[in-house]
Amino acid sequence: MKKFINKTDDFLRESLEGFGKAHSDIIKVNFDPNFVSRKNKTKEGKVSLISGGGSGHEPMHGGFVGHGMLDVACPGFVFSAPSPDQMLAAAEHVDSGAGILFIVKNYSGDIMNFQMGAEMYSQKSDSIVTNDDVAVEDSTFTTGRRGVAATVLVEKIVGSLAEDSGSLEDCKKIGEKVNKNAGTMGVAFTSCTTPEAGKPTFDIGPDEMEFGVGIHGEPGRKREKIQSSKKIVGNILDAILDDLKPENNEKMLLFVNGMGGTPLTELYLVYDDACKILQSKGVEITRSLVGNYCTSLEMQGASITLLKCDEEILKNWDAPVHTAAMRWGM
């Protein structure tokens, strides 16, 4: 297996240990149950944000724990939902009296386990379910649409409001607005290999791409020959805009996300193609994010997310953040 690995059973623990050591100024890692929390205790009266999901999408979610974003992240094994006891332990760890908001990507296993964790937790909590992937309804592990890269934007924007003393209700409200205002679609050129399986998640020909792929390699809309970047980007944007139905001159955040194995040069080329196409459609790009944020191990490919921005969203997007993977303003 072409991986840096010792034993498959130790993979997640050793990776988390390294993450904890490399970023000990920001976070700490708890084991058994596994969760990543802020180094400094969440202040009294601040709504606590907890997210999580299967590993393999790094830096999501552990890389987003810190000031202005998450309080805790619960990593499951690669592409496997975390367990309810992780969520419960995380909730009890951060309990600051103002309630807990769980941010959950829409996969059946995650939904079920987060719900069980929330039921076991005796204090006030609520949840947001992200489902920004416009590619398909009812995928391999999902009823409804899949939650993908817009989850990063939800975590940043809700994180800012929570830091700024937003109530549990207001945090949920802005999170749901961001999810509703966002659409994502991805494409894969190659598959990815989980340490547990030791072989590619799906087969794909040397000149093929999966259009609308999910972040665990789930099937998209179609398997087809690789096209020019312009064509791929144009088709993705058509699908997203068809879903979001923006006004003319609507202000949008453009997020080009790498799936893990695509060079930055290509992500910036995708960004350039997207800018040109969006400009021709009367969309104003008001904020940008380009890089590997919601990945699928070493998959080659990318997703594009558009987010309709109002003043409240922009203010919370721009606010300072200090995490391992996203940092500005401090």
Next chain:
Amino acid sequence: MKKFINKTDDFLRESLEGFGKAHSDIIKVNFDPNFVSRKNKTKEGKVSLISGGGSGHEPMHGGFVGHGMLDVACPGFVFSAPSPDQMLAAAEHVDSGAGILFIVKNYSGDIMNFQMGAEMYSQKSDSIVTNDDVAVEDSTFTTGRRGVAATVLVEKIVGSLAEDSGSLEDCKKIGEKVNKNAGTMGVAFTSCTTPEAGKPTFDIGPDEMEFGVGIHGEPGRKREKIQSSKKIVGNILDAILDDLKPENNEKMLLFVNGMGGTPLTELYLVYDDACKILQSKGVEITRSLVGNYCTSLEMQGASITLLKCDEEILKNWDAPVHTAAMRWGM
């Protein structure tokens, strides 16, 4: 070809256009000749730092242009040295009266073209050549050792001193100290494909790795079967420590660098293995950097860099930086 690309000839230009648009708050891109400069003009009397090299190693170097790091980066085509007229145009663009320091990785083409650029430039300039790769002497494109990931550390540390009014002589002196105090070695599990070639740079078996690989896929010390992360990391560290010969309890910066196609989880696992081994050898890890900074397109693999740190190096490492790819303290 499994790439986001329109036409091969347009690849670099379109990627740079996207980079310029995505980070217009920090940098601007000049075309024909191509260079990335700071958005704001370098202040009078500040030593200007210019680096560059073939593209394909992103975020190096364009991602390191900004406050506290480079003034300009000159990108060549993928894995090809930039031309002397790029260096000359870059130098004339930033000329601030205090001299220019060129930071050049040790490859014959880069050395030759940077030298010609410097000779064509009429004002005061000097250069630092990085050659931190302990794997081999006299590689495919190199006389002496190759310049690789420690170049990132040189650019950060010299960049801080230049921002802090360091003279041309002092900037060169600290840069040479960082280069001398640093050692790097890398390993590749897979090859990489340049847009121009359209096929992998080298062949490698499904269970093989290239131990000591260069950042353009140059041969290393040996081709062998993939081993456990602990063994790979142990062998790399032995080679670096053999070169650096640290004192007992020497303080070092540990930099685990992804080659582009390796998931973050694996890089953190490598970091964890390196921490454990270094601790057993009496090395104190005083600073850390983990991520994709000096890449080889989509190559799966990683390099480890160790840097012996004194107070001057630490102070300049910790100083604020604001670039597309490295940002803290502001």
